[in-house]
Amino acid sequence: MKQTFYLLxxxxxxxxxxxxEDIYTYSKIISQSKGYPVFLDMSEIxxxxxxxxxxxxxxxxxxxxxxxxxxxxxLKGIHVYEKKGGxxxxxxxxxxxxxxxxxxxxxxxxxxxxxxxxxxDVTNPQQITLLHRQTNHFNRFSSxxxxxxxxxxxxxxxxAGSESHVLTGTVTDKQPNLDFTEFDKLYGxxxxxxxxxxxxxxxxxxxxxxxxxxxxxxxxxxxxxMYNSWAICTFRSGTFGLREEDLWTKPMGKYxxxxxxxxxYPQKMFxxxxxIYILGAGNTNSGYADxxxxxxxxxxxxxxxxxxxxxxxxxxMPTIKAFIVLSGQSVWAYMKSYLDYKxxxxxxxxxxxxxxxITLGKELNVYTPTVTTLTLVKTYPxxxxxxxLLTGNVLAVANVQGLFLYDISNLENIKLIP
Numbered sequence: 001m002k003q004t005f006y007l008l009x010x011x012x013x014x015x016x017x018x019x020x021e022d023i024y025t026y027s028k029i030i031s032q033s034k035g036y037p038v039f040l041d042m043s044e045i046x047x048x049x050x051x052x053x054x055x056x057x058x059x060x061x062x063x064x065x066x067x068x069x070x071x072x073x074x075l076k077g078i079h080v081y082e083k084k085g086g087x088x089x090x091x092x093x094x095x096x097x098x099x100x101x102x103x104x105x106x107x108x109x110x111x112x113x114x115x116x117x118x119x120x121d122v123t124n125p126q127q128i129t130l131l132h133r134q135t136n137h138f139n140r141f142s143s144x145x146x147x148x149x150x151x152x153x154x155x156x157x158x159x160a161g162s163e164s165h166v167l168t169g170t171v172t173d174k175q176p177n178l179d180f181t182e183f184d185k186l187y188g189x190x191x192x193x194x195x196x197x198x199x200x201x202x203x204x205x206x207x208x209x210x211x212x213x214x215x216x217x218x219x220x221x222x223x224x225x226m227y228n229s230w231a232i233c234t235f236r237s238g239t240f241g242l243r244e245e246d247l248w249t250k251p252m253g254k255y256x257x258x259x260x261x262x263x264x265y266p267q268k269m270f271x272x273x274x275x276i277y278i279l280g281a282g283n284t285n286s287g288y289a290d291x292x293x294x295x296x297x298x299x300x301x302x303x304x305x306x307x308x309x310x311x312x313x314x315x316x317m318p319t320i321k322a323f324i325v326l327s328g329q330s331v332w333a334y335m336k337s338y339l340d341y342k343x344x345x346x347x348x349x350x351x352x353x354x355x356x357x358i359t360l361g362k363e364l365n366v367y368t369p370t371v372t373t374l375t376l377v378k379t380y381p382x383x384x385x386x387x388x389l390l391t392g393n394v395l396a397v398a399n400v401q402g403l404f405l406y407d408i409s410n411l412e413n414i415k416l417i418p
Contacts (some may be wrong), residue, residue, distance in 0.1 A: 029170050033165070034164065036164075037159045040193075043193075046118075050125070060074045078109070099113060111213075116138075117233065127184065150208050165183055180396040261288060276291075289311050313347075330344060331374055335371060338373070349360045350387070364384070377412065390408075
């Protein structure tokens with residue numbers, strides 16, 4: 001009897017010892033951290049409204065219709081000037097935060113507001129109407145150049161930051177991970193109205209999202225597509241339309257889509273003299289210019305590469321069959337090879353008028369180009385500007401003082417239109 005009792009006691013003690021070991025080996029209190037994305041609340045940023053006069057600081061584009069000039073200000077909005085006879089007067093300012101691209105079809109503005117494409121009726125600029133908002137339109141590059149995108153989550157929007165939250169609890173061999181279900185409910189939809197300072201540099205055209213927008217034909221707006229394609233937008237009969245067109249689409253279309261260079265990004269896109277120009281930059285000091293021409297049988301693109309500079313602006317001179325480029329320090333030409341004209345200049349715009357080339361920056365200069373030389377015709381130190389629009393014999397120039405019109409019917413006697 002005693003032997004049976006001692007045997008049972010030993011078994012009980014051994015069982016207790018094993019249970020104690022199980023508790024300390026497989027049950028412990030730990031703390032774990034989990035990161036949650038913070039999404040950008042666009043309700044404030046996306047609010048487009050009309051305000052009174054605002055000073056010009058960084059105009060980057062001028063557009064016009066039969067009644068108004070629209071001077072677009074980088075990361076701020078659009079200044080509206082009313083046409084009165086041969087002169088203009090300031091009318092109002094359309095606040096559109098983070099604007100970097102814009103086009104005009106009659107009385108309809110297409111512009112970006114951060115990554116969104118917005119369509120605005122400006123028949124009466126003092127009482128605008130938002131016709132359509134295409135969210136994340138400039139942030140949807142799906143292949144190869146996905147590094148062009150700002151981080152976003154489908155259905156939730158752009159990620160503006162992150163927050164980490166610590167959960168403390170007990171884990172065991174049967175439940176080795178903490179249950180973050182309640183934290184997911186609390187922190188799964190964090191938002192902010194604050195855009196990170198790191199998103200924008202002193203050169204916003206170099207920053208994400210990359211905006212390209214040009215008017216083609218009567219009412220089509222070409223923008224960058226998802227991959228080697230155009231995203232073509234229209235607004236007809238009250239309806240927004242969007243289609244993708246690439247080299248493999250039937251019919252092929254008039255213009256080849258942009259070629260996305262590896263480790264490069266587009267700084268500027270515009271349409272001039274039946275050419276689409278895309279200026280871009282690499283990770284170093286290199287740059288490129290895609291010059292896309294229309295061809296009935298097959299669109300053709302001149303891919304110009306500049307190893308030592310990023311092109312500031314470009315134009316085409318048919319008389320010498322040359323692309324003429326501003327490097328930021330000089331004027332270059334590309335015919336069958338590259339030529340530095342060795343003309344020192346910090347001009348920011350270059351364009352053609354007849355057989356002459358015009359540069360605009362701190363002053364306006366008129367040149368006559370040949371295949372070997374660039375001859376100065378005349379300098380106008382009183383004419384300066386950061387953007388321009390050429391319409392017939394009228395040159396509109398915008399600078400920090402406002403919008404000015406010039407009669408350019410005689411390039412050796414350019415006159416201010418009062």
